Amino acid sequence: xxxxxxxxxxxxxxxxxxxxxxxxxxxxxxxxxxxxxxxxxxxxxxxxxxxxxxxxxxxxxxxxxxxxxxxxxxxxxxxxxxxxxxxxxxxxxxxxxxxxxxxxxxxxxxxxxxxxxxxxxxxxxxxxxxxxxxxxxxxxxxxxxxxxxxxxxxxxxxxxxxxxxxxxxxxxxxxxxxxxxxxxxxxxxxxxxxxxxxxxxxxxxxxxxxxxxxxxxxxxxxxxxxxxxxxxxxxxxxxxxxxxxxxx
Amino acid sequence: xxxxxxxxxxxxxxxxxxxxxxxxxxxxxxxxxxxxxxxxxxxxxxxxxxxxxxxxxxxxxxxxxxxxxxxxxxxxxxxxxxxxxxxxxxxxxxxxxxxxxxxxxxxxxxxxxxxxxxxxxxxxxxxxxxxxxxxxxxxxxxxxxxxxxxxxxxxxxxxxxxxxxxxxxxxxxxxxxxxxxxxxxxxxxxxxxxxxxxxxxxxxxxxxxxxxxxxxxxxxxxxxxxxxxxxxxxxxxxxxxxxxxxxxxxxxxxxxxxxxxxxxxxxxxxxxxxxxxxxxxxxxxxxxxxxxxxxxxxxxxxxxxxxxxxxxxxxxxxxxxxxxxxxxxxxxxxxxxxxxxxxxxxxxxxxxxxxxxxxxxxxxxxxxxxxxxxxxxxxx
Ligand SMILES: Cc1cc2nc3c(=O)[nH]c(=O)nc-3n(C[C@H](O)[C@H](O)[C@H](O)COP(=O)(O)OP(=O)(O)OC[C@H]3O[C@@H](n4cnc5c(N)ncnc54)[C@H](O)[C@@H]3O)c2cc1C
Numbered sequence: 001x002x003x004x005x006x007x008x009x010x011x012x013x014x015x016x017x018x019x020x021x022x023x024x025x026x027x028x029x030x031x032x033x034x035x036x037x038x039x040x041x042x043x044x045x046x047x048x049x050x051x052x053x054x055x056x057x058x059x060x061x062x063x064x065x066x067x068x069x070x071x072x073x074x075x076x077x078x079x080x081x082x083x084x085x086x087x088x089x090x091x092x093x094x095x096x097x098x099x100x101x102x103x104x105x106x107x108x109x110x111x112x113x114x115x116x117x118x119x120x121x122x123x124x125x126x127x128x129x130x131x132x133x134x135x136x137x138x139x140x141x142x143x144x145x146x147x148x149x150x151x152x153x154x155x156x157x158x159x160x161x162x163x164x165x166x167x168x169x170x171x172x173x174x175x176x177x178x179x180x181x182x183x184x185x186x187x188x189x190x191x192x193x194x195x196x197x198x199x200x201x202x203x204x205x206x207x208x209x210x211x212x213x214x215x216x217x218x219x220x221x222x223x224x225x226x227x228x229x230x231x232x233x234x235x236x237x238x239x240x241x242x243x244x245x246x247x248x
Numbered sequence: 249x250x251x252x253x254x255x256x257x258x259x260x261x262x263x264x265x266x267x268x269x270x271x272x273x274x275x276x277x278x279x280x281x282x283x284x285x286x287x288x289x290x291x292x293x294x295x296x297x298x299x300x301x302x303x304x305x306x307x308x309x310x311x312x313x314x315x316x317x318x319x320x321x322x323x324x325x326x327x328x329x330x331x332x333x334x335x336x337x338x339x340x341x342x343x344x345x346x347x348x349x350x351x352x353x354x355x356x357x358x359x360x361x362x363x364x365x366x367x368x369x370x371x372x373x374x375x376x377x378x379x380x381x382x383x384x385x386x387x388x389x390x391x392x393x394x395x396x397x398x399x400x401x402x403x404x405x406x407x408x409x410x411x412x413x414x415x416x417x418x419x420x421x422x423x424x425x426x427x428x429x430x431x432x433x434x435x436x437x438x439x440x441x442x443x444x445x446x447x448x449x450x451x452x453x454x455x456x457x458x459x460x461x462x463x464x465x466x467x468x469x470x471x472x473x474x475x476x477x478x479x480x481x482x483x484x485x486x487x488x489x490x491x492x493x494x495x496x497x498x499x500x501x502x503x504x505x506x507x508x509x510x511x512x513x514x515x516x517x518x519x520x521x522x523x524x525x526x527x528x529x530x531x532x533x534x535x536x537x538x539x540x541x542x543x544x545x546x547x548x549x550x551x552x553x554x555x556x557x558x559x560x561x562x563x564x565x566x567x568x569x570x571x572x573x574x575x576x577x578x579x580x581x582x583x584x585x586x587x588x589x590x591x592x593x594x595x596x597x598x599x600x601x602x603x604x605x606x607x608x609x610x611x612x613x614x615x616x617x618x619x620x621x622x623x624x625x626x627x628x
Binding site: 186191 | 256259260263266267296297301305310311312316
């Protein structure tokens with residue numbers, strides 16, 4: 001079974017984010033980066049399926065010049081080869097979906113795995129858009145995946161329970177947090193990954209226009225929280241809740 | 249001279265830190281308070297590949313060079329792993345397993361290395377005796393050959409992993425007439441009749457590692473458990489010095505970074521007299537001191553590792569300087585890290601007092617600072 005996983009380079013979720021003083025974006029110069037955690041989970045699941053059923057896992061990274069660092073990480077986890085679509089800057093979700101759609105024409109995988117969202121912009125759109133562009137079945141927010149023949153049974157955590165979906169393959173699955181615990185690449189795997197291929201592709205090669213449809217005009221820090229206020233008794237509290245906060 | 253790490257080495261270091269912070273660090277306080285060895289964390293180190301990192305892959309190792317191996321030790325310290333676990337790892341991998349790997353026969357390697365590399369078996373090394381510490385050659389444990397057996401007698405003390413080890417490398421004299429040249433090394437397995445370990449000693453630091461005596465009373469082992477040749481023992485123990493002065497010191501280098509990160513964060517957060525304490529010159533000075541120690545120690549330790557990778561013979565003077573520097577000069581910065589945190593620094597929860605206590609082993613274990621000074625002055 002051939003599985004393609006898309007992986008994004010994102011700012012390290014453990015770091016404190018600062019907005020640039022002019023509001024044009026996030027201050028990136030002092031940030032460290034890593035693979036989007038949901039994409040790691042997606043790669044892990046793809047690797048487990050491969051270990052069980054055989055096949056190939058391809059990691060596709062879409063982004064600027066540094067993206068191969070994250071693709072290499074996926075190769076260290078055990079993926080077989082990588083593809084880097086160099087877009088210069090990060091494209092918007094729609095462009096990513098259109099790029100992936102083109103890549104899938106070339107790669108013809110049996111299954112596409114994505115993270116449910118990237119933890120930098122939290123769009124949560126690529127898997128759904130991609131399914132729409134290709135007309136493929138989708139099962140998003142997977143918390144368990146079982147492959148049987150050319151069907152995938154996918155459990156998703158929904159409010160109040162677990163919903164199980166069965167989709168035909170080829171199809172698109174996006175990984176939720178509890179799907180698995182991604183492995184740590186061991187040193188021999190890191191050394192082997194050094195020799196694995198990362199193919200370079202441009203959006204022009206794929207004939208995709210990446211002019212953004214979504215433009216971020218301005219970013220701002222959320223307003224600082226004001227300190228609380230002490231009230232004398234319950235009567236005053238109720239009065240304030242009613243007249244000032246207007247919540248009861 | 250090349251001072252840079254490869255991309256793969258840096259990626260691996262990051263991975264070790266991530267692994268340790270997630271899998272090991274959250275468990276430390278519990279085991280530190282109970283003064284118990286954390287078998288699960290040790291096994292995790294094995295599963296992750298750290299315990300056998302430098303052994304070839306066909307023996308279950310990671311095939312790493314010395315620099316990468318040292319990097320892993322530094323990463324554990326930097327992540328905040330306690331000195332007890334890193335000492336247990338050091339004694340297991342470098343003092344026990346590596347001695348078997350470097351001097352053992354193919355059968356011995358095949359029998360012991362894969363299980364030691366995975367952490368299925370735990371190893372220890374017994375050299376020090378109640379009356380023979382710095383003066384190793386005065387040891388009185390004996391090994392007498394009888395037919396196809398050796399009969400071991402004597403006792404060892406301060407043996408890291410002693411109470412929990414499955415495999416011990418034990419030094420004893422095959423020739424009492426000779427000093428250094430009379431010492432030989434043996435593999436003794438747990439459960440061998442006549443071989444036992446004492447209860448764990450109660451120590452100032454490295455509390456999660458178990459340290460005890462080993463007793464040998466008419467302990468019979470097969471003659472093929474001899475490592476190398478009779479009389480090779482002293483040189484074998486000297487060879488572990490290269491690892492001792494690189495991989496075993498590396499966690500102290502990492503701990504300096506851990507302290508530094510903690511101190512910087514605290515200094516930026518804590519306010520007194522209406523200002524962040526980081527604005528006081530006295531605090532800045534402490535932070536600078538921790539950094540200075542870390543930088544200098546790192547260079548000394550990696551220098552030993554680099555020479556070993558380059559197959560250069562060990563420079564005993566440099567090795568002694570590295571050991572001495574980490575041992576004696578870690579006192580100031582680890583004390584600074586405690587004091588910088590005020591009362592919190594003195595309390596267990598803030599980790600600084602643990603690092604201070606753990607670091608006090610460095611001027612003693614594996615050759616005291618006095619002995620290092622003696623070596624340095626002799627070689628000048
Ligand atoms: C926690 C811990 C773990 C250990 N793990 C192991 C282990 O796994 N395996 C093992 O074999 N050993 C182990 N050791 C033993 C350690 O290596 C010895 O404690 C160390 O070598 C010192 O020996 P000693 O304790 O007998 O001190 P001594 O040699 O008796 O020294 C006492 C004092 O005299 C000084 N001194 C001695 N000779 C001289 C001299 N010529 N000139 C000037 N000063 C001198 C020393 O510096 C020291 O201050 C461990 C020790 C500790 C504390």
